[in-house]
Amino acid sequence: MALLEAEDLAVAIGRLSPLDGVSFRVGKGEVLGIVGESGSGKSLTALTVMGLLGLVGGRVTRGAIRFDGTDLVGLDEAAYRRLRGRRIALITQNPMTSLDPLQRVGAQIDQVARLHLGLGPAASRTRSIEILEQLRIPRAAIVHGQYPHQLSGGMKQRIVIAMALAADPDLIIADEPTTALDVTIQAQIIDLMGELVRARGVALVLITHDMGVVAQACDRVLVLYAGRVAESDRVDAIFAAPRHPYTRALIACIPREGMERGSLSGIPGLVPSVADYAAGCRFAPRCPLVEARCRTEAPVARAIGERVVACHVAEAADA
Amino acid sequence: MSRDTALARVLRTPRGGISAAVLLLLVLAAVFAPVISPFGYADQNLPMANGAPSARHWLGTDEFGRDLLSRIIHGARTSLAVGTVSIGISMLSGIVLGATAGYLGGAFDRVVTSIVDLTWSFPEILIALILIAILGPGLQSTAVAIAIGYLAQFTRLTRTQVMSLRGETYVEATIGLGATHAHVLFRHLLPNAITPVIVAGMLATGNAIVLEATLGFFGLGAQPPTPSWGAMMSSGTAQIFIAPWIILFPGVAIAVTVIAINLFGDALIDALDIRSRLRTG
Numbered sequence A: 001m002a003l004l005e006a007e008d009l010a011v012a013i014g015r016l017s018p019l020d021g022v023s024f025r026v027g028k029g030e031v032l033g034i035v036g037e038s039g040s041g042k043s044l045t046a047l048t049v050m051g052l053l054g055l056v057g058g059r060v061t062r063g064a065i066r067f068d069g070t071d072l073v074g075l076d077e078a079a080y081r082r083l084r085g086r087r088i089a090l091i092t093q094n095p096m097t098s099l100d101p102l103q104r105v106g107a108q109i110d111q112v113a114r115l116h117l118g119l120g121p122a123a124s125r126t127r128s129i130e131i132l133e134q135l136r137i138p139r140a141a142i143v144h145g146q147y148p149h150q151l152s153g154g155m156k157q158r159i160v161i162a163m164a165l166a167a168d169p170d171l172i173i174a175d176e177p178t179t180a181l182d183v184t185i186q187a188q189i190i191d192l193m194g195e196l197v198r199a200r201g202v203a204l205v206l207i208t209h210d211m212g213v214v215a216q217a218c219d220r221v222l223v224l225y226a227g228r229v230a231e232s233d234r235v236d237a238i239f240a241a242p243r244h245p246y247t248r249a250l251i252a253c254i255p256r257e258g259m260e261r262g263s264l265s266g267i268p269g270l271v272p273s274v275a276d277y278a279a280g281c282r283f284a285p286r287c288p289l290v291e292a293r294c295r296t297e298a299p300v301a302r303a304i305g306e307r308v309v310a311c312h313v314a315e316a317a318d319a
Numbered sequence B: 001m002s003r004d005t006a007l008a009r010v011l012r013t014p015r016g017g018i019s020a021a022v023l024l025l026l027v028l029a030a031v032f033a034p035v036i037s038p039f040g041y042a043d044q045n046l047p048m049a050n051g052a053p054s055a056r057h058w059l060g061t062d063e064f065g066r067d068l069l070s071r072i073i074h075g076a077r078t079s080l081a082v083g084t085v086s087i088g089i090s091m092l093s094g095i096v097l098g099a100t101a102g103y104l105g106g107a108f109d110r111v112v113t114s115i116v117d118l119t120w121s122f123p124e125i126l127i128a129l130i131l132i133a134i135l136g137p138g139l140q141s142t143a144v145a146i147a148i149g150y151l152a153q154f155t156r157l158t159r160t161q162v163m164s165l166r167g168e169t170y171v172e173a174t175i176g177l178g179a180t181h182a183h184v185l186f187r188h189l190l191p192n193a194i195t196p197v198i199v200a201g202m203l204a205t206g207n208a209i210v211l212e213a214t215l216g217f218f219g220l221g222a223q224p225p226t227p228s229w230g231a232m233m234s235s236g237t238a239q240i241f242i243a244p245w246i247i248l249f250p251g252v253a254i255a256v257t258v259i260a261i262n263l264f265g266d267a268l269i270d271a272l273d274i275r276s277r278l279r280t281g
Helices: A042-050 A077-083 A105-117 A121-134 A140-144 A153-165 A183-200 A211-217 A235-240 A245-252 A312-318 B003-012 B014-031 B068-104 B106-120 B124-135 B139-166 B169-176 B181-217 B229-236 B245-272 B274-280
Strands: A004-013 A016-026 A031-035 A058-067 A088-091 A171-175 A203-208 A220-225 A228-234 A302-304 A307-309
Touching: A004 A042, A016 A031, A016 A042, A016 A058, A016 A203, A016 A220, A031 A042, A031 A211, A042 A058, A042 A088, A042 A171, A042 A203, A088 A153, A088 B169, A105 A121, A105 A140, A105 A153, A121 A140, A121 A153, A153 A171, A153 A183, A183 A203, A183 A211, A203 A211, A211 A235, A220 A235, A220 A245, A228 A235, A228 A245, B003 B014, B003 B245, B014 B068, B014 B245, B068 B106, B068 B139, B068 B181, B068 B229, B068 B245, B106 B139, B124 B139, B124 B181, B139 B181, B169 B181, B181 B229, B181 B245, B229 B245
Parallel strands: A016 A228, A031 A203, A031 A220, A088 A171, A171 A203
Antiparallel strands: A004 A016, A004 A058, A220 A228, A228 A307, A302 A307
């Protein structure tokens, strides 16, 4: 039974619809990767699940988000606030700016446990230090009393993760948690998150633009392109046999050992802007396998077993 | 950057240290006025009227033979009290108004901004004169008039600061962990927004003291016999050729106070590095 399940989710901001028919599910102890370039709707998906679309002036126009049996779409703000941090925690994009510069990091972790678990100052401090130790922060008690500017980027990201863990949530949504970090630190943090998720039986939605991160940490992956699902499946299956040309292109963007100099490929062209989505398949202008009907008719996402793919060419191959 | 180290940095600079010492003296003089003044502020001694500075009356006497030094010391009470109370009220209301308007945005913000901009378009003294015309002269209405005159400045400053901080990731992060809007506004945004507002308040206090003196000069502030530097200067205009000290010493008191406040404010700006923060932020 999935802990979080989104079905045919669509979001509008003004007259634009940056998210259109996205479905996914994630269970306890499972890591779902949501991948795509900038502008594919990844972060918007995170905001939608958190009920924070108001921050960007958006609203859900279609579909449902079920979390542990309740539908989150249309949940009132007070009820949502009780979920946020307590049952669903958000890890925001940039650890450099995700902490209040004027407050000691410890106090920022403490306040989550104090708010949601009703702990006193001493109990919340003990608990925060325990979490910091689990995140392998050396001299956790000292770090607890430091200000954000005294810590490195990797440390700050661990603090942000500690804040998310402070009230023992069931689901964590991490929006590109490692994008601002060095590659070596990035790998450490991703490993650490994967470990914690499995140890605590938490469900994790990991939003990233890096297929390498997906390969390293995720169980399942959802590939988004321009606000629609391109492909989704178990990670090993996707890497073994990507069917959507976009997924293939993303996988080809991962640097590998022994590659020829200059042979790392990019994807030509740009993600279309939400204001000028054309009819037909939105990836068509950049697709190496594009056919005539790709430009006129939007492909429907079809499920075969666990694999979901929205591509005319892949569909023709099955027929 | 904690506040006490900033204060320590201010006191280490010459102008910060000296202005702080002058301000401390003024505050002490105001607080202990009845104890340290050689005479009562209303004690008349008509035979001694318009007396020049002497060993008995260090700064001379006014047209009723009242001791000028004693009246200036008591006048410090009026000036500092009106200056700080009016700016205090103004800052507090400006911060609350500006922060809510900046955080909520929308219609509330537009209404607040329009009203505030309306008062912003007049010089403070004009607003103060209009309000005193409505409320009637006196110290209380002076304080209220000054508070409203400076309200726009604090509201606008706080609003801008809060608006620019509202987009910071830590706001989204805090809300994403279940914080209420009140928590975000009062625990995270205001502490980060408040430093320039405090400095603006410091500098406005100097201006408010001048404004109080101006209103006093016109006879709209403190009513006799309550001593106020502005009113004292006003009464000195008639004797300017026979007893120039009556207008001179209250003027010096005003100048010294305002210069000290401004120098201290400038030193505070440098110590907190606000200029560069406002430029980049």
